[in-house]
Structures are given as structure tokens and as C-alpha cells.
Amino acid sequence: MQKPNHIVCCALPAWEAAYLRSTVELMKCLSVDNLVLYVDYNYTFTDLVKGITGKKPFDWKRLLGLKSRLRKVSGDGQTGMYVLSLPPTLPAFAANTYKLFNVLCKINAVITGFYINRAIRKLGMTDVIEFNAYQPFLGNRWKLINVHFKVSYIYDEFTGVPYFKGFAEREEKQYANAADLVVVTSDVLKKRKQTKDTPIAVVNNGVHFDAFDGHKFNRSMQGASTKIVGYTGNIDDRLDVGLLQEVIKQMPATAFVFIGKVFDNAIKAKLSKNRNVVFTPPVSAAEIPDLLTSMNVGIIPYVCNDLTAAIYPLKANEYLAMGLPVVMTPFASIGEADKAVHFANSPESFVSALEFALEADTLQAREARMELAKEADWAVRAGQLINYVLQYKTSKRLKSNNYQTELI
Known part of the structure; x- marks a missing residue:
């Protein structure tokens, strides 16, 4: 039996929402045979106020630690799904300049990164696969422990979205260039997101x-x-x-x-x-x-x-x-x-x-x-995803071993 992979999914999509999110569905399927830590959407202090006043429905008590930030959704500890709620962050996208945006993101990354690393230690996660589902804004600044392979998951075209203030393209490229694999959901995205050195793969959306x-x-x-x-x-x-x-x-x-x-x-x-x-x-x-x-x-x-x-x-x-x-x-x-x-x-x-x-x-x-x-079931898509990850992860390890051999 194959050893479970340890996956930390740093996600833009919220864990709980009224609509299906490909990131959530893929991680649910992968958690059957792997250990997955799903890092929930980073709600800001603005979101927190809206949550407390009832203007935005979500479990805001977890942000403040009034309820456990780390919760088990499924599994036996060796495999399964855990969800981590981060503390509220500064509203970085309120910034009008990249300089201020960068400062706010760095502050947010230090605070949230502490909680992610604490969860990684608590769950005993090693040889971690960091799966970044369009969270390059913090992903470029996080220093997560035990990460040996990084995946940039781009499931839509976000570079022109007004909310991101024009910062998305720069941040997206930076994370993709540093990643070990880019995964996209369509052939058009594959053409657009191709980088010079990072391999790219297509995993289409699925269905239950x-x-x-x-x-x-x-x-x-x-x-x-x-x-x-x-x-x-x-x-x-x-x-x-x-x-x-x-x-x-x-x-x-x-x-x-x-x-x-x-x-x-x-x-x-x-x-x-x-x-x-x-x-x-x-x-x-x-x-x-x-x-x-x-x-x-x-x-x-x-x-x-x-x-x-x-x-x-x-x-x-x-x-x-x-x-x-x-x-x-x-x-x-x-x-x-x-x-x-x-x-x-x-x-x-x-x-x-x-x-x-x-x-x-x-x-x-x-x-x-x-x-x-039936051939597009989420379980099939998750299988395609993990196969790509393991293929390129093995390739990376072999290249590293060959390089070390040449140095000896």
C-alpha cells in the first residue's frame, strides 16, 4: 500500500460556500488516501465585522479562536481532511500602491504562516506538498515548514479581476515561476500560464x-x-x-x-x-x-x-x-x-x-x-492530479540525486 501523501492546500476558495469549488472537491477526494490540511480563505478584519453584524454569513468565531481553528472533517489521522481557520488579516487589497500592498501581505503572511506551521507540526506532516489554489499573495511570502514540492493551481483567469487591483498577474507569475508544477483547468489557461521552467498540466473540472x-x-x-x-x-x-x-x-x-x-x-x-x-x-x-x-x-x-x-x-x-x-x-x-x-x-x-x-x-x-x-467524476480528476504531482515530484527528486552524485 502506498504511503499517504501529506498535502497542505492553501486556498482562495472558502471551505464552506453555497456553490461547488473545484479546489474543495479535489481535496475531498484526495483526503481518502492522503492527509490533507485545507487552509481556509483568509478573512480580513473587514470580513470579521461583517460576520459579527450578520452581513456576511460565516463561522467568524473560529477566526478569533473562540472555536477551535483546526478541525477534523474526516479520516483516521494517517489520512483524512483537516481544515484550518486563520486569524483575521489586514485588508491588503484596499492598498492603492504595490509597495503598501506588499507590506500588508508580508505582515499577514508572518501571522498566518505561524498558525499553518503549528498545524503542520501538530498533524505530524512531513515531505509536504504545498498546493496553492490561487493564493500567491500570501504564498509568495509564506515560509512553510517541511515543504518539498509546490503546486500552483490556477482554475480561472484572475489577472483582470478588479478586486485584485492589478496585483494578480505579478503575484501569480512569481509563485508559478517558483513552483515545481503548475496545474490549470483548461487548454486556454495552459497556453496563457506557461512559464519558462515550470512544467504545466491540465486537469479539467469534474462532477459528482x-x-x-x-x-x-x-x-x-x-x-x-x-x-x-x-x-x-x-x-x-x-x-x-x-x-x-x-x-x-x-x-x-x-x-x-x-x-x-x-x-x-x-x-x-x-x-x-x-x-x-x-x-x-x-x-x-x-x-x-x-x-x-x-x-x-x-x-x-x-x-x-x-x-x-x-x-x-x-x-x-x-x-x-x-x-x-x-x-x-x-x-x-x-x-x-x-x-x-x-x-x-x-x-x-x-x-x-x-x-x-x-x-x-x-x-x-x-x-x-x-x-x-462518468469519466469526469471528481475522483477521476483527483487521480489525474495526484498522478501528475507524483510524476513531477519523482522527477525532481531524481534530478536532485543526479546533481548530488555529480558533485561527489
């Missing part, structure tokens, strides 16, 4: 196939007189509103259901003018499969730009696992799933693709989509 397995659900709505086209996810500026308006107008007998949090009320207002459009509040990840059973087609109508080109949408595999036909704009490739979806780049072609999916779908096609999604 057992939760979405279309074989488990009653598909009786397939024969209903009113066909339903569904979208799950945030209602924000990634949606191609102009395309959607035209498509919805051209298909008045088809219902369009949007399930998710509305970040842009103007989008909701425009689309809601059509009587065949319904908006539903966001639901937990566990509730999504049941909602998808009433749908006939799943859509991902994003605008095509540099930001969306780097996205690998989780919903694509969820739709496919349910056996649903998928129609999407060609904003990005979704790897091996490309062959199972309909791409359409205009209102006319989108309508044609929807009509075909609604009228010409077959049991054989649904089975093929479910089988494809």
Missing part, C-alpha cells in the same frame, strides 16, 4: 457523478407539452444577454428557467419582459439534480471574450451527467466534453441547436452523455 447520475431520476417531463430550457449559475455579465433576448423571443412556446444568484438586476429585468422566462433563487448543490430533472436542455450562453475563454464551467458536466443535451456559445473548449455539446455563436444557430436538441434527442444519445460525464 453519483449525485447527478441521470439513471437515478424520473425523466417523465421529457414528454411534457411545454419544453424547458434551463440554466444554473450566477446571473452576471458573463451571460450574452443580446443573444438570449433574441433566442427567447423566437421560441415563445419554450420555457426558459434561470436558477442562480442575480448579480446584475438589469439582466433579470431585460429577460423577465418575456412571459416564457422564469428566475429561481439559488439553491444548494445537493438540490440542483432534482431541479434538472424537469429540464429538457441545459444551456451555457456566455459572451465570448478573454475572461470566459479560460472558463471550464462546472455546469457542463452536471448537465451531461443528467443526460441533458447541452447548447452553449463557443466561448471556450471543455476538453473531451466538446464532442457531446452543441456550439452556437448566433441567435439563429442557437435556436436551431435548441430545436434539434428538444426534438431529436434519443435514449442512446443521453446514455452516451452520461457515460462521458
Whole structure:
């Protein structure tokens, strides 16, 4: 039996959230056979105030140490998952200059690094794999103990995100150049994030196939007189509103259901003018499969730009696992799933693709989509990830041994 790996995941994504995060899902799967310390999102003092006043729901008592910072989620001590809550940090992204940002990050890194190293010692972690899930801001300044291999995990294009004040690209490159391996979620990100000396690998996003397995659900709505086209996810500026308006107008007998949090009320207002459009509040990840059973087609109508080109949408595999036909704009490739979806780049072609999916779908096609999604299960993705890590970790060790031999 292979010795468990010791993984410290320093994450931007919060451990607890209303939506699925690839980082969390990968670490959960890896914790079955490895020991994982998940370092939770570093909440700031601003977040703390919002938490105490109820404006931002999270377990703020852990930040202050009123509840244990280190908690066991699963496992027997040799393997399993532990989550570490850090103390509140200074709001570095409030800085308007890189000089001030750097100072604040250094202070935050010293304080938070102490707690991470204490947890590493307490858990007896050695030969640590540092898995940095887009936390280069502290990762570049941390001095974590027992780390022998560093992975930079880039799961989205963050360099243009306004919140990061333009600091993301510099910090991201610095960490990636110092890492032993860069892992990305799409081929577009692989092209963009390639460094001179650091190897890079692609691990696409996955799906909890057992939760979405279309074989488990009653598909009786397939024969209903009113066909339903569904979208799950945030209602924000990634949606191609102009395309959607035209498509919805051209298909008045088809219902369009949007399930998710509305970040842009103007989008909701425009689309809601059509009587065949319904908006539903966001639901937990566990509730999504049941909602998808009433749908006939799943859509991902994003605008095509540099930001969306780097996205690998989780919903694509969820739709496919349910056996649903998928129609999407060609904003990005979704790897091996490309062959199972309909791409359409205009209102006319989108309508044609929807009509075909609604009228010409077959049991054989649904089975093929479910089988494809099964190959994208998170456990499979986690296996791909750890195989890449161990491959390059072994290569690094062999190179080091050869170098030492040459010196003798």
C-alpha cells in the first residue's frame, strides 16, 4: 500500500460556500488516501465585522479562536481532511500602491504562516506538498515548514479581476515561476500560464457523478407539452444577454428557467419582459439534480471574450451527467466534453441547436452523455492530479540525486 501523501492546500476558495469549488472537491477526494490540511480563505478584519453584524454569513468565531481553528472533517489521522481557520488579516487589497500592498501581505503572511506551521507540526506532516489554489499573495511570502514540492493551481483567469487591483498577474507569475508544477483547468489557461521552467498540466473540472447520475431520476417531463430550457449559475455579465433576448423571443412556446444568484438586476429585468422566462433563487448543490430533472436542455450562453475563454464551467458536466443535451456559445473548449455539446455563436444557430436538441434527442444519445460525464467524476480528476504531482515530484527528486552524485 502506498504511503499517504501529506498535502497542505492553501486556498482562495472558502471551505464552506453555497456553490461547488473545484479546489474543495479535489481535496475531498484526495483526503481518502492522503492527509490533507485545507487552509481556509483568509478573512480580513473587514470580513470579521461583517460576520459579527450578520452581513456576511460565516463561522467568524473560529477566526478569533473562540472555536477551535483546526478541525477534523474526516479520516483516521494517517489520512483524512483537516481544515484550518486563520486569524483575521489586514485588508491588503484596499492598498492603492504595490509597495503598501506588499507590506500588508508580508505582515499577514508572518501571522498566518505561524498558525499553518503549528498545524503542520501538530498533524505530524512531513515531505509536504504545498498546493496553492490561487493564493500567491500570501504564498509568495509564506515560509512553510517541511515543504518539498509546490503546486500552483490556477482554475480561472484572475489577472483582470478588479478586486485584485492589478496585483494578480505579478503575484501569480512569481509563485508559478517558483513552483515545481503548475496545474490549470483548461487548454486556454495552459497556453496563457506557461512559464519558462515550470512544467504545466491540465486537469479539467469534474462532477459528482453519483449525485447527478441521470439513471437515478424520473425523466417523465421529457414528454411534457411545454419544453424547458434551463440554466444554473450566477446571473452576471458573463451571460450574452443580446443573444438570449433574441433566442427567447423566437421560441415563445419554450420555457426558459434561470436558477442562480442575480448579480446584475438589469439582466433579470431585460429577460423577465418575456412571459416564457422564469428566475429561481439559488439553491444548494445537493438540490440542483432534482431541479434538472424537469429540464429538457441545459444551456451555457456566455459572451465570448478573454475572461470566459479560460472558463471550464462546472455546469457542463452536471448537465451531461443528467443526460441533458447541452447548447452553449463557443466561448471556450471543455476538453473531451466538446464532442457531446452543441456550439452556437448566433441567435439563429442557437435556436436551431435548441430545436434539434428538444426534438431529436434519443435514449442512446443521453446514455452516451452520461457515460462521458462518468469519466469526469471528481475522483477521476483527483487521480489525474495526484498522478501528475507524483510524476513531477519523482522527477525532481531524481534530478536532485543526479546533481548530488555529480558533485561527489
